[in-house]
Amino acid sequence: xxxxxxxxxxxxxISFGGLKAVTNFNLDLYEGELVGLIxxxxxxxxxxxxxxxxxxxxxxxxxxxxxxxxxxxxxHQVVAAGAxxxxxxxxxxxxxxxxxxxxxxxxxxxxxxLFDTLFRxxxxxxxxxxxxxxxxxxxxxxxxxxxxxxxxxxxxxxxxRKLEIARALATDMKVLLLDEPAAGMNPxxxxxxxxxxxxxxxxxxxxxxxxxxxxxxVMKICERILVIDYGETIASGLPHEIxxxxxxxxxxxxx
Amino acid sequence: MAMPKEKRxxxxxxxxxxxxxxxxxYLLKTSGLISNYYQGIIIQCFFTIIMVASLNIAxxxxxxxxxxxxxxxxxxxxxxxxxxxxxTNADILNGGTDLEKIILLVIGIACGATLAAIxxxxxxxxALRLRGDYLAIITLGFGEIIRVVIQNLKFAGGKGLxxxxxxxxxxxxxxxxxxxxIYFIMAAxxxxxxxxxxxxxxxAIVAIREDDIASEASGVNNTHYKVMAFTIAAFFxxxxxxxxxxxxxxxxxxxxxxxxxxxxYVIMVVIGGMSSLTGSVxxxxxxxxxxxxxxxxxxxxxLVYSVLLIIMMIFRPIGLCGRYEFSLRQFLIDLPQNIKNxxxxxxxxxxSCLQSAxxxxxxxxxxxxxxxxxxxxxxxxxxAVV
Numbered sequence: 001x002x003x004x005x006x007x008x009x010x011x012x013x014i015s016f017g018g019l020k021a022v023t024n025f026n027l028d029l030y031e032g033e034l035v036g037l038i039x040x041x042x043x044x045x046x047x048x049x050x051x052x053x054x055x056x057x058x059x060x061x062x063x064x065x066x067x068x069x070x071x072x073x074x075x076h077q078v079v080a081a082g083a084x085x086x087x088x089x090x091x092x093x094x095x096x097x098x099x100x101x102x103x104x105x106x107x108x109x110x111x112x113x114l115f116d117t118l119f120r121x122x123x124x125x126x127x128x129x130x131x132x133x134x135x136x137x138x139x140x141x142x143x144x145x146x147x148x149x150x151x152x153x154x155x156x157x158x159x160x161r162k163l164e165i166a167r168a169l170a171t172d173m174k175v176l177l178l179d180e181p182a183a184g185m186n187p188x189x190x191x192x193x194x195x196x197x198x199x200x201x202x203x204x205x206x207x208x209x210x211x212x213x214x215x216x217x218v219m220k221i222c223e224r225i226l227v228i229d230y231g232e233t234i235a236s237g238l239p240h241e242i243x244x245x246x247x248x249x250x251x252x253x254x255x
Numbered sequence: 256m257a258m259p260k261e262k263r264x265x266x267x268x269x270x271x272x273x274x275x276x277x278x279x280x281y282l283l284k285t286s287g288l289i290s291n292y293y294q295g296i297i298i299q300c301f302f303t304i305i306m307v308a309s310l311n312i313a314x315x316x317x318x319x320x321x322x323x324x325x326x327x328x329x330x331x332x333x334x335x336x337x338x339x340x341x342x343t344n345a346d347i348l349n350g351g352t353d354l355e356k357i358i359l360l361v362i363g364i365a366c367g368a369t370l371a372a373i374x375x376x377x378x379x380x381x382a383l384r385l386r387g388d389y390l391a392i393i394t395l396g397f398g399e400i401i402r403v404v405i406q407n408l409k410f411a412g413g414k415g416l417x418x419x420x421x422x423x424x425x426x427x428x429x430x431x432x433x434x435x436x437i438y439f440i441m442a443a444x445x446x447x448x449x450x451x452x453x454x455x456x457x458x459a460i461v462a463i464r465e466d467d468i469a470s471e472a473s474g475v476n477n478t479h480y481k482v483m484a485f486t487i488a489a490f491f492x493x494x495x496x497x498x499x500x501x502x503x504x505x506x507x508x509x510x511x512x513x514x515x516x517x518x519x520y521v522i523m524v525v526i527g528g529m530s531s532l533t534g535s536v537x538x539x540x541x542x543x544x545x546x547x548x549x550x551x552x553x554x555x556x557x558l559v560y561s562v563l564l565i566i567m568m569i570f571r572p573i574g575l576c577g578r579y580e581f582s583l584r585q586f587l588i589d590l591p592q593n594i595k596n597x598x599x600x601x602x603x604x605x606x607s608c609l610q611s612a613x614x615x616x617x618x619x620x621x622x623x624x625x626x627x628x629x630x631x632x633x634x635x636x637x638x639a640v641v
Contacts, residue, residue: 170473
């Protein structure tokens with residue numbers, strides 16, 4: 001591809017003491033692309049996510065997002081640079097309402113100052129109204145608009161996932177990192193999730209990096225797949241190539 | 256866009272309520288119903304409200320157990336007392352007229368609160384890297400450090416400034432106890448804290464309490480908002496301290512700001528309800544007045560106080576108000592309906608009281624029977640397991 005990659009990762013690695021959790025990880029994610037990241041349990045998939053989002057500081061390699069290096073940046077700076085994520089175990093602001101959950105992701109976009117806050121200036125009300133409207137729009141997209149005032153933890157599991165994705169989208173990102181979004185979902189919910197991911201791609205033109213164990217889902221929606229095992233990339237390519245790759249089969253079945 | 260209409264009405268109603276409170280206070284004072292003793296208690300209520308509400312920002316909304324709040328109060332108290340002393344000694348303002356007294360108090364509050372906020376930020380930046388128990392210990396430590404440092408400052412003891420002596424109570428503090436003015440300071444503090452909580456900063460702070468990893472991943476700069484919350488809490492502790500210093504006894508000492516004092520405020524926050532400013536106000540007033548009422552049974556006073564706390568923890572561990580905020584506008588809207596339903600609600604309340612009384616032995620038993628962790632809500636389940 002001639003285009004510049006939105007997310008470009010070179011030789012990324014991290015060691016915890018003597019243990020090399022991830023080594024030599026390379027990835028080029030182009031605009032609007034959906035890449036799957038798979039591998040057996042403990043292979044280092046989530047560690048890659050943590051490296052990409054600034055939770056861990058890489059011990060080697062480089063990460064460029066939109067041409068800007070985000071090595072060693074803090075998570076909120078990475079989010080501001082344009083990469084947002086969801087979590088393997090859903091992390092919502094549990095006792096807050098659905099609407100508030102989404103509004104919090106707009107915090108960095110709000111420009112009003114402490115002065116505006118204390119004196120409730122026109123700017124305060126305008127910006128608050130703006131982000132409320134934007135949040136409601138996002139919720140509508142995920143069919144959550146009727147639950148806007150519900151407490152987040154009271155939502156059913158599938159909707160909590162959707163809310164988490166909506167919150168990530170609210171950060172106005174270019175790259176979305178989804179960590180096992182279908183984990184613990186029944187087939188109906190997974191189908192809904194699939195629809196939801198397709199919708200996001202149409203509407204927002206984001207690039208998605210997806211960790212997932214549900215192979216049918218991965219094979220259905222991913223354009224390319226990376227497989228890692230013991231922190232090393234053992235295969236990468238199109239879904240049907242991966243499915244027939246002997247190394248991948250060995251890693252999964254222990255050959 | 257201007258302020259939404261219902262918000263503007265709410266603001267007007269609240270403003271009217273504050274003025275009504277002032278008129279009430281004025282009438283009571285001029286009719287001679289408020290003696291000096293009562294006025295002292297009222298002022299104590301006011302600065303306790305500011306203390307508890309500000310601590311609620313750090314402990315309730317941000318969710319960080321801060322055990323050194325009295326330390327910031329001490330900074331506010333000593334700074335304002337010394338600044339006012341310096342001004343009166345130099346005869347720049349001698350506080351002869353009411354207006355001069357108010358100006359002196361404003362200067363004292365401004366200086367005390369600013370210094371408390373600065374120290375709060377300086378303490379907060381390293382301390383807020385820690386969480387939970389560790390943060391509690393380090394704030395406790397800082398609170399004590401502040402107290403001990405003050406104890407050893409030569410200009411902060413005895414007659415103060417040049418005539419000072421380390422290790423003594425600071426005496427001869429100007430009395431600036433204009434109850435009306437302090438009332439307005441208190442109302443303004445609550446209004447400011449409320450505006451702060453209902454804004455992007457307040458949302459960010461609550462998000463950090465709910466899940467700090469998720470808040471960071473949603474683009475919230477955790478460190479920034481944590482330090483901000485802590486600084487604002489310290490600022491208002493400084494305000495309360497300044498009022499405390501000039502409340503009328505003319506003396507303050509380091510022993511007024513011990514760790515026990517901080518704990519008392521934490522207790523008030525918990526009783527009122529974490530992250531409810533309404534609860535903070537109620538708890539602050541109630542727990543300022545109850546000890547005074549119980550003075551008649553002096554030796555049983557602390558006993559009654561403790562039993563109250565235990566009963567509270569058994570029946571309502573989330574605090575009086577939980578997260579509920581009182582809205583005068585909503586109250587007025589609902590009032591006709593509530594009056595209509597009053598008999599039914601009273602009956603319901605009476606029945607629930609009866610039920611509570613019936614459950615009481617079981618609740619107490621299950622409360623003491625085994626370690627249930629933090630979840631005290633479901634006693635029936637525990638009983639069934641036992």
